[in-house]
Amino acid sequence: MIIPTSYYLVLSGVLFGLGVVAFIFKRNVIAVFMSIELMLNAVNLAFVAFARAHQQLDGLVFVFFVIVVAAAEAAVGLAIVIMLAQNRESLNVERVNLLKF
Amino acid sequence: MGFISQHSVLVASLIKIAVLLFIVMTALAYLTWFERKVVAHIQSRWGPYYVGAHGLLQPLADGLKFLFKEDFTPPTSDKLVYVLAPFLALTLALTALALIPFGPPYVHFLNGQPVFIVSNIDIGLIFLFAITSMGVYGVALAGWSSNSKYPLLGGLRSSAQMISYEVSLTISVVGVLLLAGTLNFNGIIEGQGGYWLGFLPRWHFIPQIVGFFCYLTAAIAETNRVPFDLPEAETELVAGFHTEYSSFKFAMFFMAEYANMITVSCLATILFFGGWLSPFPETWHWQWYLPGAGLIALGIYCVVDAATRMRGIARLQLGVVALLSLGLGGLCLLPGVAPYVQGPFWFTLKVLVFLFFYVWVRGTLPRFRYDQLMSFGWKLLLPVSLANLVITALVLLFPAFTRHA
Amino acid sequence: MIVPLIVFFACAALAVTGAILLILAREPIHSALSLILVMVSLAILYLLLGAEFISAIQIIVYAGAVMVLFVFVIMLLNAGVEERTDFSKFAKFAGLPLGFFLLIEVARWMYGASAGSAIVPGADAFTQAASTRALSAELFRKYLFNFEATSILILIAILGALVLARKSQ
Numbered sequence: 038m039i040i041p042t043s044y045y046l047v048l049s050g051v052l053f054g055l056g057v058v059a060f061i062f063k064r065n066v067i068a069v070f071m072s073i074e075l076m077l078n079a080v081n082l083a084f085v086a087f088a089r090a091h092q093q094l095d096g097l098v099f100v101f102f103v104i105v106v107a108a109a110e111a112a113v114g115l116a117i118v119i120m121l122a123q124n125r126e127s128l129n130v131e132r133v134n135l136l137k138f
Numbered sequence: 139m140g141f142i143s144q145h146s147v148l149v150a151s152l153i154k155i156a157v158l159l160f161i162v163m164t165a166l167a168y169l170t171w172f173e174r175k176v177v178a179h180i181q182s183r184w185g186p187y188y189v190g191a192h193g194l195l196q197p198l199a200d201g202l203k204f205l206f207k208e209d210f211t212p213p214t215s216d217k218l219v220y221v222l223a224p225f226l227a228l229t230l231a232l233t234a235l236a237l238i239p240f241g242p243p244y245v246h247f248l249n250g251q252p253v254f255i256v257s258n259i260d261i262g263l264i265f266l267f268a269i270t271s272m273g274v275y276g277v278a279l280a281g282w283s284s285n286s287k288y289p290l291l292g293g294l295r296s297s298a299q300m301i302s303y304e305v306s307l308t309i310s311v312v313g314v315l316l317l318a319g320t321l322n323f324n325g326i327i328e329g330q331g332g333y334w335l336g337f338l339p340r341w342h343f344i345p346q347i348v349g350f351f352c353y354l355t356a357a358i359a360e361t362n363r364v365p366f367d368l369p370e371a372e373t374e375l376v377a378g379f380h381t382e383y384s385s386f387k388f389a390m391f392f393m394a395e396y397a398n399m400i401t402v403s404c405l406a407t408i409l410f411f412g413g414w415l416s417p418f419p420e421t422w423h424w425q426w427y428l429p430g431a432g433l434i435a436l437g438i439y440c441v442v443d444a445a446t447r448m449r450g451i452a453r454l455q456l457g458v459v460a461l462l463s464l465g466l467g468g469l470c471l472l473p474g475v476a477p478y479v480q481g482p483f484w485f486t487l488k489v490l491v492f493l494f495f496y497v498w499v500r501g502t503l504p505r506f507r508y509d510q511l512m513s514f515g516w517k518l519l520l521p522v523s524l525a526n527l528v529i530t531a532l533v534l535l536f537p538a539f540t541r542h543a
Numbered sequence: 544m545i546v547p548l549i550v551f552f553a554c555a556a557l558a559v560t561g562a563i564l565l566i567l568a569r570e571p572i573h574s575a576l577s578l579i580l581v582m583v584s585l586a587i588l589y590l591l592l593g594a595e596f597i598s599a600i601q602i603i604v605y606a607g608a609v610m611v612l613f614v615f616v617i618m619l620l621n622a623g624v625e626e627r628t629d630f631s632k633f634a635k636f637a638g639l640p641l642g643f644f645l646l647i648e649v650a651r652w653m654y655g656a657s658a659g660s661a662i663v664p665g666a667d668a669f670t671q672a673a674s675t676r677a678l679s680a681e682l683f684r685k686y687l688f689n690f691e692a693t694s695i696l697i698l699i700a701i702l703g704a705l706v707l708a709r710k711s712q
Binding site: 040071115 | 563
């Protein structure tokens with residue numbers, strides 16, 4: 038039995054939703070970054086499922102670019118996190134509140 | 139019988155996996171014996187010779203020792219990660235061996251499955267790199283979970299070294315990929331058939347000599363062996379990332395390191411030295427009798443040794459080894475079996491040469507300091523691999539040098 | 544016939560479990576490990592979909608490099624147990640059921656919407672078409688500019704990370 042595309046899309050949606058929940062509720066800045074990666078992965082799954090459904094390779098190429106851009110973003114973001122930890126002495130997202138009104 | 143005929147692919151794969159695991163675990167144990175003997179002879183001493191004839195039962199004694207040692211878990215460690223790390227290391231190291239072709243793919247079972255490779259996938263090379271790139275986790279998590287200064291430092295350094303040299307490893311292999319045109323291991327090996335000038339085999343290490351040396355250096359660094367084994371050397375950081383591990387978990391790290399060594403040597407023979415191809419032309423049928431002749435010679439040597447130099451139970455053990463060797467040699471000489479043994483024989487011979495080279499380097503060279511190691515990896519090895527890739531790509535633009543579409 | 548379905552549900556269950564563990568874990572290293580679990584199960588799902596090159600790239604780049612970077616940073620910063628936050632009562636008692644309901648709605652909408660784009664039978668054709676050779680032909684001909692722009696992006700990211708992580712003089 039061939040697996041319908043909608044199964045993959047539902048899984049992608051569930052993972053994305055869980056990523057959003059993690060992004061909102063986690064206090065550790067590294068965990069927030071990881072939730073961003075989870076959301077990007079969910080989107081990748083949707084892209085590959087659609088590429089297979091429409092029998093085109095453009096979706097796969099886009100997944101390739103998403104992976105590369107996510108890697109670059111993780112590198113820069115984690116460098117910022119290291120600086121943050123050194124300056125603020127804490128990895129709690131709520132402590133980074135100097136610009137809060 | 140119905141089950142086997144319906145699920146024949148599954149049964150064939152299970153048989154291959156079982157045989158491969160058995161052979162690989164024995165090979166790991168005897169690789170430790172081999173290393174200790176060779177390093178000892180380089181250092182003008184004998185190595186293990188007391189436990190069993192010529193020290194051949196030493197791996198068994200070591201295994202029993204590891205099983206019966208006290209299994210101590212540090213109380214402040216992160217239990218889940220502490221137990222997970224050696225399992226991960228060993229599992230990944232052994233999984234990589236499922237992709238290696240030990241012989242030609244046209245030798246197959248009754249249902250068409252190849253005998254000498256567990257899974258013949260089209261993206262074999264890149265999948266192998268995926269598995270080895272996950273191997274960094276075993277080291278990093280071991281260092282972290284021990285919750286102690288020296289393992290943490292050792293784990294960080296070791297995993298940083300592994301990911302640095304992994305880049306050079308992958309890039310130095312892309313030159314071979316350009317020459318071969320396929321990621322499938324059997325495809326790469328079959329592309330190395332034929333001869334230049336009538337006698338030089340078309341193995342990839344001749345056009346890709348720079349890539350070969352880059353690969354070899356990066357592979358030694360990737361498997362954390364001397365001269366790149368600062369993070370786990372005994373005199374440096376206690377024992378590096380596996381300081382806090384005892385008995386069987388430590389043995390698992392040990393086995394994972396040797397399994398990585400075997401995987402990397404197998405990859406070197408496949409990519410650069412023609413894999414299971416023989417250096418002699420296919421028409422020279424006398425080479426069919428080489429494995430049998432070699433094994434029988436080994437058996438005769440063991441018999442002579444047992445008769446002259448050994449006393450007591452060592453004689454019995456060596457006699458058993460001699461009998462096994464003569465039996466296998468006789469089996470390989472049978473005309474029905476001889477052509478099929480050729481592939482695995484040449485493959486094993488080449489892998490053994492590489493393993494000997496590994497151990498030879500271990501006994502000879504001093505180790506790098508950590509900053510020298512990192513600057514060597516990033517500032518010398520990576521530019522050289524990239525230059526090799528660019529020059530190979532440029533040369534292959536000329537149609538005279540391209541053999542495939 | 545049924546084996547792909549079993550594999551799909553197993554990997555889907557693993558992925559969702561990993562995501563839930565990411566939320567529920569108290570130590571960042573456990574969150575990182577569950578994210579690795581998610582990524583590996585997604586790689587298996589890509590294999591099931593026939594995109595074998597993408598699956599290998601997912602493991603090499605995402606699970607084997609990006610997550611190693613995360614684990615390194617967690618180890619370097621010695622990130623310990625996370626502080627518990629005071630959830631607002633609204634979030635705890637009304638938020639979770641509402642979120643669950645939203646999830647069901649989105650899933651139902653997706654299920655209904657894409658029933659039209661059923662998978663063309665003869666799905667092995669996609670595995671052949673999505674081979675490394677075809678994918679690289681697409682990447683280096685049609686999307687060459689994007690490729691080069693991405694490489695400049697990576698260069699900028701490397702330089703940025705180097706400059707940012709250096710200790711201030």
